[in-house]
Amino acid sequence: MPPEALPIERADRAAVQAARRRQLFLDGLRTLGTVGAALGVGFLITLLVSPRPLSAYAALLTGPLTSRNRFGNWIEDATSLALLGLALALVFQARQFSLLAEGQLYLGALVAGILALHLPLPSGIHAAVALLGAAAVGFLYGLIPGALKAYLNASELVSSLMLNVVAQRLYELLLTYWLKPPGAGYTWSDLFPGSAVLARLLPGTRVNAALFIALGLALLTWLLLYRTSFGYELRMVGANPEFARYAGIPIRRVVLLTMAFSGIPAALAGAHLALGIHQRLILNISIGLGFEGIVVALLARNNPALVPLAALLYSYLRVGGDVMERTAAVGSDLVRLIQGFIILFLTAEALAAWAQRRFTSRRSNHVGA
Amino acid sequence: MWTRSSSSRRRGVGMAAETPLVEMRGITKIYPNGVVANRAVDFEVRAGEVHALVGENGAGKTTLMKILYGLEQPDAGQIRLRGQAIRLRSPNDAMRWGIGMVHQNFMLVPGFTVAENVVLGREPARRGLLDRREAARIVRDLSAAYGLKVEPEARIEELPVGLRQRVEILKALYRGAEILILDEPTAVLTPQEVQELFRAIRTLIAQGKTVIFITHKLREVRAVADRVTVMRQGRTVGTFRVEEISEEELAARMVGRSALPVIEKPLPRIGPPVLTVQGLHYVDEVGRHVLRGVSLEVHAGEIVGIAGVEGNGQSELVEILAGLRVPTAGEIWVDGQPLPWGDPRRIRQMGVAHIPEDRFRNGAALTASIAENLIADRYFAPPFSRRVGWLDLKAVQQHAQRCMAAYDIRAPDPQTPAGALSGGNLQRVILARELSRRPRVLLAAQPTRGLDVGATEVVHRFLIQQRQEGTAILLVSADLSELLTLSDRLAVMHNGEIVALFEDLREVTEEEIGLYMLGLKRREG
Numbered sequence: 001m002p003p004e005a006l007p008i009e010r011a012d013r014a015a016v017q018a019a020r021r022r023q024l025f026l027d028g029l030r031t032l033g034t035v036g037a038a039l040g041v042g043f044l045i046t047l048l049v050s051p052r053p054l055s056a057y058a059a060l061l062t063g064p065l066t067s068r069n070r071f072g073n074w075i076e077d078a079t080s081l082a083l084l085g086l087a088l089a090l091v092f093q094a095r096q097f098s099l100l101a102e103g104q105l106y107l108g109a110l111v112a113g114i115l116a117l118h119l120p121l122p123s124g125i126h127a128a129v130a131l132l133g134a135a136a137v138g139f140l141y142g143l144i145p146g147a148l149k150a151y152l153n154a155s156e157l158v159s160s161l162m163l164n165v166v167a168q169r170l171y172e173l174l175l176t177y178w179l180k181p182p183g184a185g186y187t188w189s190d191l192f193p194g195s196a197v198l199a200r201l202l203p204g205t206r207v208n209a210a211l212f213i214a215l216g217l218a219l220l221t222w223l224l225l226y227r228t229s230f231g232y233e234l235r236m237v238g239a240n241p242e243f244a245r246y247a248g249i250p251i252r253r254v255v256l257l258t259m260a261f262s263g264i265p266a267a268l269a270g271a272h273l274a275l276g277i278h279q280r281l282i283l284n285i286s287i288g289l290g291f292e293g294i295v296v297a298l299l300a301r302n303n304p305a306l307v308p309l310a311a312l313l314y315s316y317l318r319v320g321g322d323v324m325e326r327t328a329a330v331g332s333d334l335v336r337l338i339q340g341f342i343i344l345f346l347t348a349e350a351l352a353a354w355a356q357r358r359f360t361s362r363r364s365n366h367v368g369a
Numbered sequence: 370m371w372t373r374s375s376s377s378r379r380r381g382v383g384m385a386a387e388t389p390l391v392e393m394r395g396i397t398k399i400y401p402n403g404v405v406a407n408r409a410v411d412f413e414v415r416a417g418e419v420h421a422l423v424g425e426n427g428a429g430k431t432t433l434m435k436i437l438y439g440l441e442q443p444d445a446g447q448i449r450l451r452g453q454a455i456r457l458r459s460p461n462d463a464m465r466w467g468i469g470m471v472h473q474n475f476m477l478v479p480g481f482t483v484a485e486n487v488v489l490g491r492e493p494a495r496r497g498l499l500d501r502r503e504a505a506r507i508v509r510d511l512s513a514a515y516g517l518k519v520e521p522e523a524r525i526e527e528l529p530v531g532l533r534q535r536v537e538i539l540k541a542l543y544r545g546a547e548i549l550i551l552d553e554p555t556a557v558l559t560p561q562e563v564q565e566l567f568r569a570i571r572t573l574i575a576q577g578k579t580v581i582f583i584t585h586k587l588r589e590v591r592a593v594a595d596r597v598t599v600m601r602q603g604r605t606v607g608t609f610r611v612e613e614i615s616e617e618e619l620a621a622r623m624v625g626r627s628a629l630p631v632i633e634k635p636l637p638r639i640g641p642p643v644l645t646v647q648g649l650h651y652v653d654e655v656g657r658h659v660l661r662g663v664s665l666e667v668h669a670g671e672i673v674g675i676a677g678v679e680g681n682g683q684s685e686l687v688e689i690l691a692g693l694r695v696p697t698a699g700e701i702w703v704d705g706q707p708l709p710w711g712d713p714r715r716i717r718q719m720g721v722a723h724i725p726e727d728r729f730r731n732g733a734a735l736t737a738s739i740a741e742n743l744i745a746d747r748y749f750a751p752p753f754s755r756r757v758g759w760l761d762l763k764a765v766q767q768h769a770q771r772c773m774a775a776y777d778i779r780a781p782d783p784q785t786p787a788g789a790l791s792g793g794n795l796q797r798v799i800l801a802r803e804l805s806r807r808p809r810v811l812l813a814a815q816p817t818r819g820l821d822v823g824a825t826e827v828v829h830r831f832l833i834q835q836r837q838e839g840t841a842i843l844l845v846s847a848d849l850s851e852l853l854t855l856s857d858r859l860a861v862m863h864n865g866e867i868v869a870l871f872e873d874l875r876e877v878t879e880e881e882i883g884l885y886m887l888g889l890k891r892r893e894g
Contacts, residue, residue, distance in 0.1 A: 228758045243734045246723070247717075248713035248746060249745070
């Protein structure tokens with residue numbers, strides 16, 4: 001062995017693989033620790049603001065399991081968040097900071113709604129066509145910031161945030177002036193025909209077939225990332241764009257298609273809300289759900305296989321927070337605060353890992369000169 | 370903070386000339402990846418001088434200065450300031466001792482004004498708010514005192530590079546720097562800006578400051594420095610008064626003869642020309658004319674070396690050939706086919722392979738596995754990709770195992786992240802990827818930079834073997850001994866031109882090549 005050999009080059013295979021498994025386990029523990037620490041801070045805050053902190057906090061921690069309705073809310077919310085988390089995990093893996101999920105969600109809901117209301121089709125294929133239409137519009141909408149980034153080097157962060165507003169306003173415009181029945185008291189569309197809605201799975205809840213779509217897409221996204229040549233390109237562009245360019249990976253195409261593909265789960269989250277939850281189009285169908293997807297993607301470390309778990313965890317907190325708010329007279333502010341702490345802890349953790357990587361690579365980068 | 374640095378300023382005046390201002394003794398720095406950047410380095414700076422620190426890239430200059438600025442911690446050695454031993458745990462420590470550094474990449478806030486940037490971190494305040502007028506006054510006073518003219522209200526993003534650098538210097542001065550370290554300050558400047566910088570340095574000296582000037586351009590040493598310390602391969606070679614040493618001698622000491630193992634080199638079997646470059650010109654993003662009509666030819670089965678002081682167009686030439694830059698004018702053919710400019714994938718498909726000069730920047734994805742790094746140029750073709758773009762992981766794995774065996778890549782398994790490997794091992798991953806496709810043309814840029822003797826020898830053997838297999842090899846290196854050992858023909862580049870081409874290397878000496886490298890001599894090849 002030359003003197004320069006590092007420990008990892010001397011270590012035997014089994015030991016390294018065991019260490020790797022241990023690391024995975026530790027990573028998991030660390031995430032749980034993060035959540036636990038945030039919950040701990042949340043409890044301290046509850047102590048300060050609630051006259052009955054124990055019961056209030058119990059409501060937060062057990063809320064989603066205390067009634068069928070609440071359990072349903074949890075699973076519904078997790079379904080939406082899993083789809084949105086997948087969308088963001090995909091773009092984050094390619095180191096693109098496109099936050100278009102909210103806009104794609106709105107357009108997905110809009111197109112699914114229009115197809116449900118205005119395209120007479122037999123049941124069985126009607127819902128499927130509406131879902132496909134939503135997926136297609138999400139894909140196409142993603143091409144816009146993708147092309148702006150790939151060909152004009154425009155910041156995807158800025159363009160996606162602006163395009164979110166465009167999508168929301170278009171949704172409101174069409175809903176208010178076209179889809180809303182004349183003379184209706186609320187800004188709602190008619191209920192969709194039975195052929196177009198997604199089958200409900202649990203009586204007394206709105207949990208519907210989109211749950212399987214979310215799980216299926218998590219698998220598909222994982223396969224796309226880790227089992228296809230496109231996924232390989234995407235991950236290399238995310239890992240080191242300069243290396244990708246040097247190796248001849250078509251970076252522009254990757255950027256363009258990544259943002260487009262991420263539109264599919266995001267738009268399906270919108271279709272899920274329209275066809276599965278409300279069974280009609282309503283004003284403000286999402287209030288920033290697309291941005292909650294960021295938390296889910298972060299929690300899952302951008303791994304599609306972990307996104308459903310992360311979504312379940314995060315939704316549990318969200319629904320538990322609602323329960324606490326209603327039963328224990330603790331404001332939703334506190335719940336937001338706890339959620340804020342989780343995000344803060346997680347990003348801090350991600351930052352620490354990033355800084356560590358950057359530090360080591362810089363140290364090896366600038367040897368001498 | 371203020372009291373400390375102002376008292377140190379007082380102490381600085383009237384110091385006995387014999388006691389060095391800064392003394393670094395026996396500094397050793399080993400990076401976690403095993404690279405020894407500094408080996409028992411001694412370095413000394415006197416008060417009130419401009420001290421140039423020269424050496425090739427990778428000689429350890431920047432590391433040494435990062436240690437003096439508290440950015441890196443030495444593994445051994447001692448630092449003394451005015452005879453007093455000090456410890457520098459961070460740049461804050463260094464600044465308290467009056468040591469400031471201007472980096473190659475400026476650390477300024479682009480959207481802020483000059484004045485805001487200068488006072489950032491130690492702002493003059495009035496009622497808790499930034500006192501803009503006071504900040505502007507401070508900058509104007511500093512500007513006037515040191516002859517560093519700059520408009521305090523201008524935004525950084527509106528300023529040319531030369532002025533940004535000036536702002537960096539002002540920033541260091543504002544924080545009480547008595548010793549200014551300038552890390553390759555001229556690398557980004559136009560010739561006019563360089564002249565202005567030199568004038569500014571002289572003013573600083575006249576005002577009692579001390580300047581350490583990192584460079585690898587010998588002409589600049591002559592133009593501005595009082596003394597010069599030469600570093601080579603992590604060691605100091607010597608310190609000289611500038612008027613007592615010629616540029617030729619300096620060059621010889623910088624390049625030196627490294628103890629390369631003698632390598633078996635069979636007679637070349639030279640084939641037809643494979644790579645032809647004709648009249649290549651390149652003007653870079655900031656308008657510098659980097660390549661001025663470069664023409665050359667590389668035949669199958671030969672190694673053509675390119676010598677030159679760093680920054681004379683060699684890097685750009687290689688990157689153009691690899692498709693990473695698009696030339697301004699000229700023609701390139703590979704096997705009689707015109708090169709598709711700026712398209713690395715098609716260029717690779719024509720049989721061009723590339724060992725990049727900075728393997729950490731673009732030679733590998735450090736967070737990706739060895740296996741993934743090994744397929745970056747072929748993942749899209751069988752056997753790695755099958756119909757509809759499915760990746761065949763078994764094929765990827767087998768390829769990695771074959772490469773690891775053939776190129777002696779030492780790692781527990783192909784899933785090991787590339788970033789966990791040492792420099793020599795990572796270079797073997799890159800060699801495996803680039804050589805295993807049997808290239809027609811191999812562009813080898815600084816292939817042994819930062820490697821130890823053993824790893825260097827491995828790289829050399831692979832290059833020779835590739836030459837015997839009939840590949841046309843273009844070798845760019847900062848190491849003259851490496852070039853003389855490996856090359857069949859040697860071109861020398863200076864200022865974007867090929868100033869000499871030696872067909873027979875038996876009749877040239879390193880000293881002679883040095884004269885061409887420095888532009889002191891030229892001939893038409």
